[in-house]
Amino acid sequence: MRTGIWLVGARGSVAVTSVVGALALRAGLVEPTGCVTELPALRSPALPGYADLVFGGHDIAPTPIVKKAEALAAAGVLPARLVTALPDELASVEDEIRPVPAAARQADVIAALVADLTSFRHRHRLDRVVVVNVSATEPAPAPHPGHTDLAALEQALTTGATVLPPSSAYAYAAFTAGCSFVDFTPSTGARLPALAELAQRERVPYAGHDGKTGETLVKSVLAPMFALRNLKVRTWSGVNLLGGGDGANLAEPAANAAKAASKQRVLGETLGYVPQGNTRIEYVDDIGDFKTAWDLITFSGFLGTAMRMEFTWHGCDSALAAPLVLDLARLTATAHRTGRSGPLGELAFFFKDPLGTGPHSLPEQWATLCAFVRQLDADAFGAAVPPPVEQG
Amino acid sequence: MRTGIWLVGARGSVAVTSVVGALALRAGLVEPTGCVTELPALRSPALPGYADLVFGGHDIAPTPIVKKAEALAAAGVLPARLVTALPDELASVEDEIRPVPAAARQADVIAALVADLTSFRHRHRLDRVVVVNVSATEPAPAPHPGHTDLAALEQALTTGATVLPPSSAYAYAAFTAGCSFVDFTPSTGARLPALAELAQRERVPYAGHDGKTGETLVKSVLAPMFALRNLKVRTWSGVNLLGGGDGANLAEPAANAAKAASKQRVLGETLGYVPQGNTRIEYVDDIGDFKTAWDLITFSGFLGTAMRMEFTWHGCDSALAAPLVLDLARLTATAHRTGRSGPLGELAFFFKDPLGTGPHSLPEQWATLCAFVRQLDADAFGAAVPPPVEQG
Amino acid sequence: MRTGIWLVGARGSVAVTSVVGALALRAGLVEPTGCVTELPALRSPALPGYADLVFGGHDIAPTPIVKKAEALAAAGVLPARLVTALPDELASVEDEIRPVPAAARQADVIAALVADLTSFRHRHRLDRVVVVNVSATEPAPAPHPGHTDLAALEQALTTGATVLPPSSAYAYAAFTAGCSFVDFTPSTGARLPALAELAQRERVPYAGHDGKTGETLVKSVLAPMFALRNLKVRTWSGVNLLGGGDGANLAEPAANAAKAASKQRVLGETLGYVPQGNTRIEYVDDIGDFKTAWDLITFSGFLGTAMRMEFTWHGCDSALAAPLVLDLARLTATAHRTGRSGPLGELAFFFKDPLGTGPHSLPEQWATLCAFVRQLDADAFGAAVPPPVEQG
Amino acid sequence: MRTGIWLVGARGSVAVTSVVGALALRAGLVEPTGCVTELPALRSPALPGYADLVFGGHDIAPTPIVKKAEALAAAGVLPARLVTALPDELASVEDEIRPVPAAARQADVIAALVADLTSFRHRHRLDRVVVVNVSATEPAPAPHPGHTDLAALEQALTTGATVLPPSSAYAYAAFTAGCSFVDFTPSTGARLPALAELAQRERVPYAGHDGKTGETLVKSVLAPMFALRNLKVRTWSGVNLLGGGDGANLAEPAANAAKAASKQRVLGETLGYVPQGNTRIEYVDDIGDFKTAWDLITFSGFLGTAMRMEFTWHGCDSALAAPLVLDLARLTATAHRTGRSGPLGELAFFFKDPLGTGPHSLPEQWATLCAFVRQLDADAFGAAVPPPVEQG
Numbered sequence A, B, C, D: 001m002r003t004g005i006w007l008v009g010a011r012g013s014v015a016v017t018s019v020v021g022a023l024a025l026r027a028g029l030v031e032p033t034g035c036v037t038e039l040p041a042l043r044s045p046a047l048p049g050y051a052d053l054v055f056g057g058h059d060i061a062p063t064p065i066v067k068k069a070e071a072l073a074a075a076g077v078l079p080a081r082l083v084t085a086l087p088d089e090l091a092s093v094e095d096e097i098r099p100v101p102a103a104a105r106q107a108d109v110i111a112a113l114v115a116d117l118t119s120f121r122h123r124h125r126l127d128r129v130v131v132v133n134v135s136a137t138e139p140a141p142a143p144h145p146g147h148t149d150l151a152a153l154e155q156a157l158t159t160g161a162t163v164l165p166p167s168s169a170y171a172y173a174a175f176t177a178g179c180s181f182v183d184f185t186p187s188t189g190a191r192l193p194a195l196a197e198l199a200q201r202e203r204v205p206y207a208g209h210d211g212k213t214g215e216t217l218v219k220s221v222l223a224p225m226f227a228l229r230n231l232k233v234r235t236w237s238g239v240n241l242l243g244g245g246d247g248a249n250l251a252e253p254a255a256n257a258a259k260a261a262s263k264q265r266v267l268g269e270t271l272g273y274v275p276q277g278n279t280r281i282e283y284v285d286d287i288g289d290f291k292t293a294w295d296l297i298t299f300s301g302f303l304g305t306a307m308r309m310e311f312t313w314h315g316c317d318s319a320l321a322a323p324l325v326l327d328l329a330r331l332t333a334t335a336h337r338t339g340r341s342g343p344l345g346e347l348a349f350f351f352k353d354p355l356g357t358g359p360h361s362l363p364e365q366w367a368t369l370c371a372f373v374r375q376l377d378a379d380a381f382g383a384a385v386p387p388p389v390e391q392g
């Protein structure tokens, strides 16, 4: 299954790490560390192979991806040897990156996006194209009546107005072009009733929101631990220090607020109550593409005894995100192929702020994901496939 | 169901916290924080109520439990108001604590232990008695042929020899007296083939080993997180600073080795490989009944990027252990009543070094425990009971 | 030397801990842990003894100090036995606490404050009275021409206007009544040119600002370490989680800004440049009278190698502040007696944001303080006193 | 002043980082970050410039230093660009590295070492040669009568016996060849009465022991902080996880014991009492040339309130050590030139376990060092030099 992955924000850290990694995997230069679809419990013949993936994308920035890859290597995000080993492959991806179309009317912008997607699919004879949003987080948009009703949205677009935030315009274009859509960012993306309607009409699936890679990942296993032991969490307070392009952007209060909210949701949903405390994000240029998060948890046990835990997480966000981008693209394309449409709540495992109402506990999300992949297999091959070996 | 809980080490921190807590729960003075059998998913009418519990036990120490309770209150382990509120109740438990019988021949010691248990059961007209080992951790015993074969063991005991370490003598006595047995410590306890044979013969169930209350509890959720995300853990190294009676004892190299081994098992079993690093235990008198553990985890992600996490856990061991002692006693007594015998692998959720070959991941252990409790219910009431509300 | 200590905010945590501690020291019930004037290098016969201290103060709150002391004991700030051991002594202090006078004209408020101070001095036949501000931090005041010029200030007060923030009104009253003044808070206090003029005219000394008790104390030794080793600090970013009355107040952005600024000054002054990063303060009710601060420091060494340090400080602010309040009162009263007036820059050791232009490195401030105390001795006794034993 | 620096362990991490750094400083490729003799308060015209330094040394290993430098670059210890920029300079140093002479009789080994040193001095027409021990830490030697008396030592050597541990043989050879000696390791080195005698006889100075680069550096500022605030430290317990060649070696119990002891000395000497707790060293291959240390400090304040602090230090040992090696060599050579001999207690600032009985507090050691450098200046130029600008 030749599968296109169209990256919105294709020149950014996550996108370029995903591209270098996929090319390196295809060339057999690295192990698939961090790719969850490579775990025994999730490995599936229904998913497209790395050799079947073709990359393209949009970005507003002009930096060539090989320059970005070199910068990421200098920052310790990926090994320099991979960049030098893959010059032709990177050049081919470079050829498929388009500037973001500009037009006075948003309808025209969307039409140009659709044209870029359609042309990409035809040029490479792709079975499926997944659009993955890994562009900079945008502020929450002002409400608009077109957001809640597809007819109203289409009508508003005919007036020439700019009704949708960029991430939602990409989702609109993706659905219109018959592409599935993954939102790895906390932006609005497909999260508007009008777009849900559109996805159903076009019979395409979508997934989101906001890749779960650091502090929230840890929360999604620690919060259940306290819950399962009937310990009462009193405070959960954290700070995220991060650099890189994403850090600078998230230091903007508007973008920050969206992100911080999706980071705390897991606590309320897992514990059944919201402990005291906040999650703050601070931009620290020196930390570069890494992130340092510190969390303090105070809790009480039997007879009220006060206890505490703290953790420091020092992760490389792009290295954590990129394999999940590949996983999500492979899973969503396969979901599309096997006839799924609408929100893929089964992919909650990957997200801070998942679509739907599923559990926020990582192990429960894992169980759901395993069942989903087994079902994809069954659907793809028209028969029950043997259950995979369990992952310890 | 009137249920006896016979505490080996009845004057120690865990035992006295368990006793004060159970009495306070019965009197409605506290919430059951930390008691997992009080979570909606595990609450069961088949379990004995707090008012049905009667406590007794053995200890080598002479300190009255009310004195120990006052010391625990001064150390911040439990509220002083509970000790003053329950004078008569504590005095009744005090009346049921016996010195450890002394005799030249181990067979005679065991016979005296059996007599203490039997007399406790008759005096209080108890349906079931659970013996719970919460005494000081003992060094690993020298091997003896009697350990692996019940006939050889019984034969050896007739010679007057001391064949069993104390914890196993307690297990032997418990089984002989028709009592179930829970080993909350890393000592040998029932973990000898000869004793497994005895438990089967006497048709009594048993559970163990080594209550999972601190660093290992955290490991049992963090290690699966790394595994489910296909991240490669390179180092996991930790230090446990602890005071209290247990700390002083564990600083002894022999006891320490037993404990440290059971603390690292979870990593190998969950990750499928053993990362570098050790777990060390150090006695620090000033930390008292609290424990501070620090763990460093280094791991690599996509394309080999090096990352790290560290956590500090500052817990009160007795406050974490005591509610689990009550949970275990209630569950084991009910298992006994519903006809179970032999090792209760379904209780792995509670232990660092569980009996059997089940998973070491906390969420998987939780699922097993939920199913077990539902089955106890069914068995106790002769019919399917409605599944309880799920716990977030 | 009978010395009065007049506490502004006399019913607050710091004030009550200071009072209980001084009474307990006088009664020989405790060691003077945390009192720096009890170190061999600073012990001085010129300072008033604990038996010479008489307490009084103002507060807007009505809670009796014995109630506050009991609450502090329940929160683990001080031992309950001290509160029960000192009923009469605490009652005597209670008798000397006055409500904050209310009047339409600020001049009349100040006159009433002066009357309270004068009456306190006469009633107890005190040689000296030190007014110590330990009341809630107030927002920075709007600028006013009367702040920079004493004549203009006096003129403005005659109009009935409210020209000064409360902390400065207390300083004004103290100076007018011939009392020295210590500002333990980050509020404006005596830090106005007009008040500096007044202190000089009335020939009284004053000290401030903002007691250095936690994260800033650590900074004042770690920042010099990096500087003396010629290591380049790149980021210093911290978060302070605190509860208690002070925490709730500091969570107000205006008060918070004053405090955060005084916390970062030490870095610029010690390192010679300001690294990236911020200090944030967050109110977490559950932490009570304790404070947890976490700081991340990234730095580079030889050939640019990137390194990092992080620390967590878990301190009881009142327990750290109270002995310094006693030290400052004893030192300032003695400075007054030996004829000093104006700002006491030599007391920078005690403050986050010290008056004057002295060094911010703790060891240098210590050396200055030692010399100052030796000079006080000399002045008090009209002759050289033997240099005290050096403190390791 | 042309100055030779003879590195014992010349192919090790610290040595090679020192060499690359000195060559890069000479070539103007880097800033002197981490070099304390480049701070305004210590900069001195009496010290040899980087262009005046000539390197040589002994090592038992055969790896060329350029290979080691490349490995250090790959590990992030130094920038790869420096290695490629300095090929000829590194080759010249390579030419001056000698294997460790082998002989049956220790006297012959020492004679060969002396010959190597003398030939190095003559070949490069060096005014002074400093021998710096940066070789692997050795176990403490068995006592021998020759250690305490020079005559006995010389006598014993004539018998052909091996009397001295290697580090002391190097010191013996250095003194005999008229070279000064710096021991950067915890090995015995010059720390034997017989060698003190020899140094005095040969009129050469020496410095040591054990470079203070990580956890102990932090202790040397934090311990005084607690002392100056009269806070009672109850526990100070730490763990050092380290990789690299030094880590593997220190994991040997004998070497480890020497190091751990020198790490705790600072506490006893600074606080005046020894708190509970230990410092442990653990080898973790994955950490490479970096080190992660974690320390927990519990302390009590006013009225006994219990508080705590913890810190994590993540440093690159070689990057911290190398600039100090250059500082020490420049200072010791100048001390030699200006006529000093015997132990240089004034260099305690640099060492975990300094010679002599000076203070262990970093700021006090700094003041001593400043005075020492000013005196070197005066002695070198025969007249008072203006005091340098103070360092904040």
Ligand SMILES: NC(=O)c1ccc[n+]([C@@H]2O[C@H](COP(=O)([O-])OP(=O)(O)OC[C@H]3O[C@@H](n4cnc5c(N)ncnc54)[C@H](O)[C@@H]3O)[C@@H](O)[C@H]2O)c1
Binding pocket: A008, A009, A010, A011, A012, A013, A014, A015, A058, A059, A060, A061, A100, A133, A134, A135, A136, A137, A138, A166, A184, A185, A186, A210, A211, A212, A213, A214, A244, A245, A246, A316, A317, A318, A320, A321
């Ligand atoms: N890395 C992680 O762990 C992680 C986790 C969750 C979410 N995310 C989200 O992923 C996104 C990408 O992160 P990153 O670190 O790669 O950021 P980045 O700043 O390196 O890259 C973002 C890219 O988006 C481009 N861009 C901005 N506006 C655009 C537009 N309108 N159309 C097309 N391209 C546009 C930018 O030019 C840039 O190249 C962010 O929104 C981030 O919040 C990342």
Ligand SMILES: NC(=O)c1ccc[n+]([C@@H]2O[C@H](COP(=O)([O-])OP(=O)(O)OC[C@H]3O[C@@H](n4cnc5c(N)ncnc54)[C@H](O)[C@@H]3O)[C@@H](O)[C@H]2O)c1
Binding pocket: B008, B009, B010, B011, B012, B013, B014, B015, B058, B059, B060, B061, B100, B133, B134, B135, B136, B137, B138, B166, B184, B185, B186, B210, B211, B212, B213, B214, B244, B245, B246, B316, B317, B318, B320, B321
């Ligand atoms: N608290 C926890 O979180 C936790 C977790 C896992 C395991 N454990 C284990 O629980 C046990 C109890 O811990 P604790 O903190 O209460 O210790 P403790 O030292 O306070 O109490 C142990 C008690 O056992 C008694 N004892 C010793 N030898 C005995 C014997 N032969 N027969 C009867 N009594 C004997 C002692 O006198 C003492 O009263 C320890 O083995 C510990 O390792 C505790």
Ligand SMILES: NC(=O)c1ccc[n+]([C@@H]2O[C@H](COP(=O)([O-])OP(=O)(O)OC[C@H]3O[C@@H](n4cnc5c(N)ncnc54)[C@H](O)[C@@H]3O)[C@@H](O)[C@H]2O)c1
Binding pocket: C008, C009, C010, C011, C012, C013, C014, C015, C058, C059, C060, C061, C100, C133, C134, C135, C136, C137, C138, C166, C184, C185, C186, C210, C211, C212, C213, C214, C244, C245, C246, C316, C317, C318, C320, C321
């Ligand atoms: N505790 C520390 O370590 C520390 C360090 C530096 C500075 N401080 C400062 O010390 C002050 C006291 O701290 P705390 O923890 O005791 O706070 P707190 O809230 O417990 O006490 C403050 C007291 O001030 C009283 N008050 C408020 N406004 C007043 C007014 N106008 N006149 C008189 N009284 C008034 C309040 O009623 C309260 O009793 C704060 O400003 C704090 O920022 C404390």
Ligand SMILES: NC(=O)c1ccc[n+]([C@@H]2O[C@H](COP(=O)([O-])OP(=O)(O)OC[C@H]3O[C@@H](n4cnc5c(N)ncnc54)[C@H](O)[C@@H]3O)[C@@H](O)[C@H]2O)c1
Binding pocket: D008, D009, D010, D011, D012, D013, D014, D015, D058, D059, D060, D061, D100, D133, D134, D135, D136, D137, D138, D166, D184, D185, D186, D210, D211, D212, D213, D214, D244, D245, D246, D316, D317, D318, D320, D321
């Ligand atoms: N790096 C630091 O921060 C620091 C701090 C204090 C002390 N030290 C000490 O500095 C020394 C060097 O540390 P490193 O990290 O460079 O270690 P390393 O293992 O990288 O280097 C040691 C070198 O010594 C050589 N060697 C061993 N025995 C020898 C002998 N008998 N004669 C000559 N050479 C010999 C080895 O071959 C190796 O090349 C160690 O003793 C260490 O404890 C280092």
Ligand code: NA
Binding pocket: A311, A312, B310, B312, C310, C312, D311, D312
């Ligand atoms: Na930490």
Ligand code: NA
Binding pocket: A310, A312, B311, B312, C311, C312, D310, D312
């Ligand atoms: Na920490």
